[in-house]
Amino acid sequence: MIKVGIIGATGYVGAELLRILLNHKDVTVSAISSVSFEGEEISSIYKTFIDKTNLKCETIEDVLEKSEIIFTALPHGLSEDIASKCIDHGKICIDMGADFRLSKEENYKLWYEKDFSHPAIHKESVYGLPEFNRTKIKKAKLIANPGCYPTSIELGLMPLLKNSLIETKGIICDSKSGATGAGRGLTLSSHFAELNENFAPYKVGGHRHTPEIEETLGFMASDNVTVTFTPHLLPISRGIISTIYCTPKNQVDLEKIHDLYIEAYRDEPFVSVLPLGEVACTKNVRYSNYCHISLHLNHRKDQIIVVSAIDNMVKGAAGQAVQNMNILLGLDEKEGLNFISPSF
Template sequence: MIKVGIIGATGYVGCELLRLLLNHPKIEIGAISSVSFEGQEIDSIYKNFFNKTNLICENMNEVVKKCDVIFTALPHGLSEDIAKEVIDNKKICIDLGADFRLSDENEYKFWYGKEFSEPELHKKSVYGLPELNKEKIKTSHLIANPGCYPTSIELGLMPLLKNSLIDTNNIICDSKSGTTGAGRSLSLGTHFPEENESFAPYKIGDHRHTPEIEEILSFIANEKVNVTFTPHLLPINRGILSTIYCTPKDNIDLEYIHKLYNDFYKDAPFVHILPLGEIAAIKNIRLSNNCHISLHLNHRKNQIIIISTIDNMIKGAAGQAIQNMNLILGFNEDDGLKIISPAF
């Protein structure tokens, strides 16, 4: 039985990882860690684990020592040294933070205010979007789990960019997320009276996911891609809906685009293209690892409109990380992730 550990288990993403991994049929939770709650049982912090697990938050070094696969669910800037220790011990590291998502150190320094502490390690990492890098993921021991907004946008645009069907300098990504994306730490912006019965954009033109989105879309398109990305905060716990506007190079029939998407994702177990006329909605992917995509045309402007929805905590974080683990270990891609969203 493979032993799996979580460093940063008491954050929202770490908690979601634990919840999903406890139901995985082929692994055992070897250890978990938390700097803030070291020595405490996890079910004293999150009562949903009451009588389900007696795991105690240990030191992160114990997690690396006891486990074969280590998930790091930490803020940016904290994973590189841990990842080096994991890789030096010939184990697997799946990082859910931002430390390995950008290949350009100057971009990382600009957006995150920090240089690479382990530059050679970055050459070994693989961007963990399974629908893009499945074969590379299978042979890697260091995975950069994608950000939540980038996952929704990249999956929404990949078939069009791979086939060079749209203008790469005229893409607008209008994304909305639930408040869990901001993490467990308290802030005024996610305080209930500020967020409830409200809806507003934030970090307009200045969100840290922008360089990740542009780097991966450029890789997919094999040319430079620029986007206008504006995130918004919804008064809900979880879920992302990205509305993506793009201009086709030629007049394209919607039925043709729909078939293109279905063919492109025919072997992707978690990406589902809705029938024409239906609209992707957060409630239909909530608590699952699925991505729902609906396709639309603005006939007056010859514009393609893509709606891409994911659960930011699962396909946008913990679920995708487990999907990557499954690929590396040779498990079924959907092991531990066969979850259907509740109907209401």
């Protein structure tokens, strides 16, 4: 059994990761940590773990000592030191925060207002979108798990960009997320009275996922890509739906585009391209590691509309991290992730 540890286990993403790993046949969770709940059993914080595990929140040092693979589920700026220690001790780090998602330090400083603490290890980091970087992930020691919004958008656009079928400027990404995307810490916008029966955009024109989206789409297109990305907060617990508007370079045959997507994702275990006429939605991917994609044209047939749906906690975070671990270790990519979304 492979020993894995979770640093930041009491946040929503950390707890979701623990839920998945406890059902993984090839690993054992050797240690977890939480600064806020050190010494407490995880089952006292999340009652869903009662009689499932007796793990207590230990120190970061305990997790590093007891584990071969370390998952970090921390706010930006807190994972670099841990990742550096992992590399120094020959251990694998899968970071679910934002510290390694951007390749250029100037972009990280602009959007996150911090310098790289350990510039050298950023060169070893691999962006962990399996459908795009699987070969590199297999050899990685440090994986940057993608953001939730970027995952939905990048999977939605990858076949079009890799085949140079759309303009790379002026792509519009209109995305909505459930409240778990804001994390476990309380904010005014996540209070029930503010969230319930409400629907609004936030961080309009300046969300920190924008540079990650543009950089990764640029790698896919082998060109500079610019997007207008606007996130919205939905009054639901989990799920992301991204509606993406892009301009084709030539006349569009939607059936051929659909065939292209089917072929592009034919061997991908967690991407499903829906039949033409159907629309992707959050309900059908909840609690699963799947991305559902549907394809559409506007009435003038001069704009392609891609709809992409994921569970922000699974494919957008913890599930994708486990998928990356499986690839890296040469395990069945689907191990621990064969969840079927509830029908209602």
